[in-house]
Amino acid sequence: AQKITQTQPGMFVQEKEAVTLDCTYDTSDQSYGLFWYKQPSSGEMIFLIYQGSYDEQNATEGRYSLNFQKARKSANLVISASQLGDSAMYFCAMREGYAGANSKLTFGKGITLSVRP
């Protein structure tokens, strides 16, 4: 089974609107971390946001928030007030186990987001 599943083939959003990018994960570990990265057309990977499995509050970083639903094993990224510069590929990733014991990240296949003016 895939560890990280991102099934949306491509997303479109109007500038200034909010958009949700879906991510589901599969792990039997109680301790794990979930990450979102952005990859614009220039190619670099940019860290956006992190959610720990024991964090009770949803993580937020500026216009980014992570809708963490532990029972459903989902970690959706919400981007508010979309900007043209948000057009990029977005990757969800997971680290299983305690960070000190395992630092490996497993990435999903990514979702393409296009922001329309």
Place this chain on the structure above:
Amino acid sequence: DAGVIQSPRHEVTEMGQEVTLRCKPISGHDYLFWYRQTMMRGLELLIYFNNNVPIDDSGMPEDRFSAKMPNASFSTLKIQPSEPRDSAVYFCASSYGGSPSYEQYFGPGTRLTVT
């Protein structure tokens, strides 16, 4: 502050040649990762180091690939001999074990083309 530095940014080589990719992690970071990204396989971890020691190399495709980290500020990924199927973007990333999330910061990548 400087981010992760990779060189070269682009490399074109002929099949059979040796290729060496270089990485300088963020100062103070104690973890270093090498990833490969292709359309077919996505982003996959090749190997990672902690305090210059290789911890997990299970993602290294075969013996043609080797990675070293002689000191805290430098790492290399070598492919010898290179093959066309090695064509990909190779990323280096680093992280700090003292942060609660161990988030990884990526370099700009090296686009390798093997003809």
